[in-house]
Amino acid sequence: MNLDKTSTTLKKINRLFEIINEIGEANSTEQDLLKAYVEDLYSAVSDGETIVSPAQATVPKVAEAAPIAPITAQVEPEVIAPAPVAATPTAVAPAVPAVAVALPKPAPKPAPAKSIQNPELAALFELDEIYELSDKLSSQPIKNLTKCMGINERIFTVNELFGGDNTEFNNIMKALNGLGSFDEAKQVLIGSVAEKHQWSSPDNFKKAQKFIKLVKRRYN
DSSP states (O other): OOHHHHHHHHHHHHHHHHHHHHHSSOOHHHHHHHHHHHHHHHHHHHTSOOOOOTTTOOOOOOOOOOOOOOOOOOOOOOOOOOOOOOOOOOOOOOOOOOOOOOOOOOOOOOOOOOOOOOHHHHHHTOOOOOOSHHHHHTTOOOSOGGGSSOHHHHHHHHHHHSTTOHHHHHHHHHHHHTOSSHHHHHHHHIIIIITTTTTTSTTTHHHHHHHHHHHHGGGO
């Protein structure tokens, strides 16, 4: 390798490339000159060896490989076993759950009517027959005992017949609204408030009987 010639040729190539790069393109003269510089560089590196252009280079022939005889082998045919046939499941009837039949409970026997031991208390519920037209009009049926009394009448009834206990009065009126007959209402009144608040006393007798007549209209 000729170092001096190699260094000089590289400098020429660099200067020529800088000029071409500044111009932005190379004409035919500059292209030929650049090729000459490259050949000189190759010569300096090869130290005088003959330069062979790529077009002149010959590629050695490769000996053709002998054709490979096809290999024949006897292959036994593959025996494919038939796929197992799934057994058809036997249809099973769904189990019918046992249904418990609830037998109706026997209706409870009505409690025997409480007898009124106090004759004065019994007299409260012995209401006279109505003959006068005015009395008949005032005895028309009512649907709701809690709505049939005015404010003043309600206050008077609570104070005189229920000992001033408004809660007890409301509970009794609701209970009476849910009953189906005057006989049932009589038992409720006797067992809860009539004897307790002394409705049969001379001071309360007329007030209590007026209230009982009102209650009776609920079941007419």
